[in-house]
Amino acid sequence: MWTIGVADTTFARIDLGGIAASTVEENEEHARVVRYTVPGVKDLPVAAKRLFGQGCDIVIALGMPGKMPIDKQCSHEASTGLIAVQLAEGKHVIEVFVHEDEGADEGELVEIAGERARKHALNALALLRGRTELTAAAGTGRRQGKPDAGPISVVY
Amino acid sequence: MWTIGVADTTFARIDLGGIAASTVEENEEHARVVRYTVPGVKDLPVAAKRLFGQGCDIVIALGMPGKMPIDKQCSHEASTGLIAVQLAEGKHVIEVFVHEDEGADEGELVEIAGERARKHALNALALLRGRTELTAAAGTGRRQGKPDAGPISVVY
């Protein structure tokens, strides 16, 4: 039985946490989801830390940084903090950030967000299964929220 | 009974700490506010650290970075430090930064600042009540100091 933390924000305009939680539940019966909701992405690192303190094996941290330069700075600070948590705990935090300027319009943003949250929830499950679970896909240009880039045919 | 640290600066041009402190006191009778005032935002991380050392359950850190590039750098350093404190303590620091270039004029800046300090003081209280206290509002596009962006209607 795995315990999977799902940390999300009230700042996001799409229910990323709900999508991740339901993806986990639909794809792994031996998983328990623990939710944690914070105001914004900069609050996610300590939420992840606290989720590990409650026994989580992995955390999925989801947020939607805005489109202004200051928002990029915030997402950078959040990402740096999420990496620090992982190193302190020795456990993965899968970051699922959807930047508001990624989509041409709201419809596209919703598509990107949904697909990214779902695929990264599956990545979290894969990482729990073992360090080589994704090795067959190493170097194959996988994307989350955009079409896969695919592998470059090695021509040499 | 909760102990809530309020760390603010003499650099700020608005009494953000006072607004946060009175918001806490008006909304939660079982809360004690501990104040700490420092010169500028880069002094806030260690102030937060010391407030936790005095038994605070959460800290609200408030400041007003200036509008020059060097000020953005300072706020970045301060934010990074505030995240480091949170990870070391396993407790939330709610950052309330109002950038001097956010408002078209001083009147607008005052409105943004007041609203942001009040809403984030309420966020601090919510986080103290539990990790899912804000989950009903997850992904709903809440803002502090600006009108809520609101949720994007999921169209798929």
Add this chain to the structure above:
Amino acid sequence: MWTIGVADTTFARIDLGGIAASTVEENEEHARVVRYTVPGVKDLPVAAKRLFGQGCDIVIALGMPGKMPIDKQCSHEASTGLIAVQLAEGKHVIEVFVHEDEGADEGELVEIAGERARKHALNALALLRGRTELTAAAGTGRRQGKPDAGPISVVY
């Protein structure tokens, strides 16, 4: 009796450390100053660390970053390190950086530098006296090296 570390650099073109040291000595008879001089601002974090190791209660770290982009990067690294020291020690380091491009000419730079070093030395003394020593001035737009911005009249 307080022990106050003063860390400065040979890179700076103004004797910032001397100004800070004499300001401390003129304003607080119960203070002992411990000097530490390093080549440049990136050497200040470990100097502060070592000054705390020698019993300092607070450290004033002074430097003059140059005007080129690489200098801004150096000052950013130094500031980040100074915040890390503070969090490791639970004690304040008052950073007094004077950027070479802050003054229109050398005369103005000297004025800014002298005033900033003096005012921040006084800030260091205030912080030693207690966490609310500066609270009366919270949100009042104090500056060091430039005229105070003053508080914005709250109009709501």
Add this chain to the structure above:
Amino acid sequence: MWTIGVADTTFARIDLGGIAASTVEENEEHARVVRYTVPGVKDLPVAAKRLFGQGCDIVIALGMPGKMPIDKQCSHEASTGLIAVQLAEGKHVIEVFVHEDEGADEGELVEIAGERARKHALNALALLRGRTELTAAAGTGRRQGKPDAGPISVVY
């Protein structure tokens, strides 16, 4: 017998991990390779941490950051994390990042990537052999994935 961690990503479009692993195996019979595959470069720091936890003497961390500004930010966060892991463990992580905008076309990118992964795998083996193994080549302008820049003839 050395244990060499090879951490790579599914985001990369070239099998960098495979190239590094086979280079190690072809050049050092007393080496055992342990693979770890994660979604993207920001997941590499904790993968390296976990590989050290499994007894690795060194880790080779390989990834292909994209060409957008946000990708540069991600690679910066990943690199910062990889340095943090090294300092926590006291062991080397050889970072092999190939930026998508390094090659004029996919063919050139494949050449750069292959050569960089191979040369850095050899660098990892050299570092395992001792701290002065590369000293004969110090200051000689070695490159990985591009032609060596070579030493500048000292003319003074």
Add this chain to the structure above:
Amino acid sequence: MWTIGVADTTFARIDLGGIAASTVEENEEHARVVRYTVPGVKDLPVAAKRLFGQGCDIVIALGMPGKMPIDKQCSHEASTGLIAVQLAEGKHVIEVFVHEDEGADEGELVEIAGERARKHALNALALLRGRTELTAAAGTGRRQGKPDAGPISVVY
């Protein structure tokens, strides 16, 4: 007897480590130099860490970041790591970075590099002698690799 670590890179195009090592040996008979050569500047922080593990009292870390934006990012990551090592060890690392775009041509670059490596090797020796060894030169505008800027005459 002091033990002085000299960490350098194969990426550099000038034998910075050799210059630093011989400067140390020519100027301090009670010093033993321990060399460590790594591929690039991002490998220097852990090299410094390991040199301290072997008993070094101070480390001189030398490298030549390239001229592209990604190179500036690498040098920033390296510098941040070098500061982290210093704080963990409580000992100085003197960073000697020569940026490839500092010189108008290779001849000037060689001059800058040689002078910087020599002067910073002397700075390392000064720091070992004590925290006020450089205080007489505080605020005097010393440079390494460029002419000294000199002190600004204090006119107030």
